[in-house]
Amino acid sequence: AQTVTQSQPEMSVQEAETVTLSCTYDTSESDYYLFWYKQPPSRQMILVIRQEAYKQQNATENRFSVNFQKAAKSFSLKISDSQLGDAAMYFCASKHYGGSQGNLIFGKGTKLSVKP
């Protein structure tokens, strides 16, 4: 069974600084995708970034980038130049081919606070 673990229940960062959120996962599959979702107080789940497991190059989306270590099964999210609007819950998730294809497996989340 797939599992996703986020070991940091809460994190805090100063505005304009950089913060890294940790995520580890466990899967026996060779093909899978990894995701970071943001959930602001509005509750809506917003896709921040995604990574295909077969790609060695780390995904980037503007100020958001990941550090994907496949052998270590680690998938951390780096937020650069943090902004007040980045304050939210962040969820790491995985999804694999076959089986229950709709089944996004989520971690418990990390609550990020941004201090002005």
Added chain:
Amino acid sequence: DSGVTQTPKHLITATGQRVTLRCSPRSGDLSVYWYQQSLDQGLQFLIQYYNGEERAKGNILERFSAQQFPDLHSELNLSSLELGDSALYFCASSVAQGAPQEKLFFGSGTQLSVL
């Protein structure tokens, strides 16, 4: 705005009751997914429908059922409600059957409170 519409936004009911949550997917999306977010269990996948047919099933209780109609909207029915069913229920949609490369678009959720 994700294009996925969920109604109602909030629902308060009593134990033992039955409720129906509604979801309209993005225009053109054929798959609808239901997720439950609770404090103790986190975010859990419940069920997926693709073009009217059940496609995948997760940790969905027998007291819960869902369906997808010909116009592709979906309903999640929760019956014999218990206090522990209080949660935020999300609907999401995707364009096809749900391969990992497909993006999921989430609605804003229905907050269910069982008193």
